[in-house]
Amino acid sequence: MNVGAPEPVIQFENVTLSFGDKPALENISFSLDRGETMILLGATGSGKSVLLKLAMGLLAPDSGKIFVLGQDISHMRDLDLFAVRQKIGMVFQEGALFDSLKVGENVGYVFERMPEVNAAEAERRVLEALRFVGLEHTVGLFPSELSGGMRRRVAIARAIVAQPELMLYDSPTAGLDPITAKRIMTLIVKQRDLRQVSSLLVTHRVQDAWKLALSYYDPQQDKLVTMSRNGDSKTSFLVLREGEIAFVGSLSELAGHTDSYVKKFVT
Amino acid sequence: MGLVDDYAKHRILAVQDFTLLSTRTLQSLFRSPRYITDIIQQMDFIGFGSLPIVVLTGFFTGAVLALQMAKTLATFGETSLTGQLVMLSLVRELGPVLTSLMVAGRNSSGMASELGSMVVSEQIEAMRALGTDPVKKLVAPRLIATVIMLPMLTVISDFIGLFGGFATSFFVIRLNPNQYWYSAYQALEYEDIFQGLLKPFVFAFIVALVGCYYGLRTTGGTQGVGKSTTQAVVAASVLILICDFFITKLLLWMLG
Numbered sequence: 001m002n003v004g005a006p007e008p009v010i011q012f013e014n015v016t017l018s019f020g021d022k023p024a025l026e027n028i029s030f031s032l033d034r035g036e037t038m039i040l041l042g043a044t045g046s047g048k049s050v051l052l053k054l055a056m057g058l059l060a061p062d063s064g065k066i067f068v069l070g071q072d073i074s075h076m077r078d079l080d081l082f083a084v085r086q087k088i089g090m091v092f093q094e095g096a097l098f099d100s101l102k103v104g105e106n107v108g109y110v111f112e113r114m115p116e117v118n119a120a121e122a123e124r125r126v127l128e129a130l131r132f133v134g135l136e137h138t139v140g141l142f143p144s145e146l147s148g149g150m151r152r153r154v155a156i157a158r159a160i161v162a163q164p165e166l167m168l169y170d171s172p173t174a175g176l177d178p179i180t181a182k183r184i185m186t187l188i189v190k191q192r193d194l195r196q197v198s199s200l201l202v203t204h205r206v207q208d209a210w211k212l213a214l215s216y217y218d219p220q221q222d223k224l225v226t227m228s229r230n231g232d233s234k235t236s237f238l239v240l241r242e243g244e245i246a247f248v249g250s251l252s253e254l255a256g257h258t259d260s261y262v263k264k265f266v267t
Numbered sequence: 268m269g270l271v272d273d274y275a276k277h278r279i280l281a282v283q284d285f286t287l288l289s290t291r292t293l294q295s296l297f298r299s300p301r302y303i304t305d306i307i308q309q310m311d312f313i314g315f316g317s318l319p320i321v322v323l324t325g326f327f328t329g330a331v332l333a334l335q336m337a338k339t340l341a342t343f344g345e346t347s348l349t350g351q352l353v354m355l356s357l358v359r360e361l362g363p364v365l366t367s368l369m370v371a372g373r374n375s376s377g378m379a380s381e382l383g384s385m386v387v388s389e390q391i392e393a394m395r396a397l398g399t400d401p402v403k404k405l406v407a408p409r410l411i412a413t414v415i416m417l418p419m420l421t422v423i424s425d426f427i428g429l430f431g432g433f434a435t436s437f438f439v440i441r442l443n444p445n446q447y448w449y450s451a452y453q454a455l456e457y458e459d460i461f462q463g464l465l466k467p468f469v470f471a472f473i474v475a476l477v478g479c480y481y482g483l484r485t486t487g488g489t490q491g492v493g494k495s496t497t498q499a500v501v502a503a504s505v506l507i508l509i510c511d512f513f514i515t516k517l518l519l520w521m522l523g
């Protein structure tokens with residue numbers, strides 16, 4: 001990855017999208033630079049998942065423009081989007097594993113469209129991705145045979161298997177016990193710090209946000225280490241309120257914000 | 268007035284969506300990659316899986332036809348024509364229509380519920396995110412499999428129906444077996460076979476596309492899946508019966 005002049009991997013310009021008469025997102029503008037992480041907060045139904053789907057090109061905006069990895073994807077057809085999507089990994093809110101396929105096939109699904117990766121190489125990478133989430137023994141199982149937290153981890157393995165430059169995580173730790181949640185957060189930070197992956201992460205849990213902003217992965221100890229008070233400048237926050245941006249900025253700006261809605265997410 | 272307008276608008280939009288899905292499916296047939304294993308899997312599921320119900324409906328339809336025909340024909344003293352009537356009704360109408368209705372009940376609903384649950388659990392979106400066109404991966408194999416299997420199932424159903432008719436005419440009506448088979452065989456013409464195969468071919472499009480269409484436009488969670496499933500069966504069945512009328516009319520007009 002080229003570290004140098006900041007270059008946005010995601011850029012939204014005045015994006016608006018409505019379902020029926022009700023706007024789900026209104027006039028959203030922000031950008032995320034390469035190698036950085038943005039944490040997306042907001043009440044349920046405020047449009048976080050919709051925003052991620054727009055960034056993946058799964059939904060098209062009514063107006064405004066969306067640039068991802070340098071390309072204007074606002075109104076691209078699915079067929080043309082593949083080249084862009086190949087570089088993005090997405091973890092859906094409910095995992096969205098294919099329940100007719102085994103875990104290994106789920107994780108290796110993306111290689112079906114990549115003839116340049118041969119079968120042996122694909123299998124090796126599938127196992128590697130599953131090892132990364134600590135689930136290599138589940139290769140031959142069906143998703144229905146796994147627990148919810150395991151399924152979430154498989155979904156993460158599926159998203160990282162093609163080594164994307166950009167990760168979109170939709171509530172990866174929602175409804176999980178603290179141990180599994182911590183494991184997943186460690187995984188995300190590891191991914192960020194080892195491979196300089198940019199990510200956009202939706203979460204309801206403030207602890208997750210803190211962890212991302214305030215810790216880094218130490219490969220020697222194989223765990224997360226907390227760093228100084230103010231966190232790194234590579235993590236920014238975006239708070240949504242009923243489809244509109246209530247706040248966008250860094251951790252210290254967020255901590256000092258006075259708006260009562262925004263403050264609720266910090267404490 | 269507003270309500271009627273809304274209703275009409277919804278219908279027209281639905282027809283438009285359905286046409287769009289059909290066009291995209293047909294277009295996708297000519298583009299690689301082709302999901303051969305999916306096609307074979309669907310053929311097994313739709314063709315082999317529907318065999319029991321198709322055999323049962325076929326047999327009893329033939330059997331009851333013979334029963335009814337023989338009774339009517341007896342009033343003219345022409346029970347020897349039972350075979351002929353059973354054969355023609357089966358091959359031209361009842362074989363294709365009943366088989367398609369049974370397959371619609373089993374497979375349009377199956378497709379709608381399977382694709383519907385994939386929609387509500389975001390699997391369709393995940394598929395698109397991973398670079399696969401759901402129309403190509405899911406709809407096209409189902410369409411191809413149905414188009415291949417439904418005519419075959421119809422032929423099987425016709426045969427079994429003929430045996431059903433034979434069973435009643437032999438065991439119940441006590442007709443001469445040779446007479447039954449001879450009149451049945453004599454009655455059949457190429458036009459009938461053509462008609463009998465054209466219908467399931469057309470109905471296969473209805474079964475597969477309607478099932479997939481309702482599945483893919485599912486909204487509203489598991490409840491929505493149930494709704495799509497019901498709607499798919501109803502719409503497919505009604506469309507099959509309507510199409511049957513127009514195909515028959517067209518063929519009568521063309522073949523004289």
Ligand SMILES: Nc1ncnc2c1ncn2[C@@H]1O[C@H](COP(=O)(O)OP(=O)(O)OP(=O)(O)O)[C@@H](O)[C@H]1O
Pocket residue numbers: 019024042043044045046047048049050051093
């Ligand atoms: N496919 C859709 N059709 C119609 N409305 C939708 C659709 N997807 C989302 N919405 C609406 O858009 C709004 C935002 O939904 P979204 O899923 O983005 O919420 P969210 O912020 O992710 O909430 P949560 O934290 O509960 O996941 C909601 O009001 C929802 O009803």
Ligand SMILES: [Mg+2]
Pocket residue numbers: 048049050093170
């Ligand atoms: Mg959501």
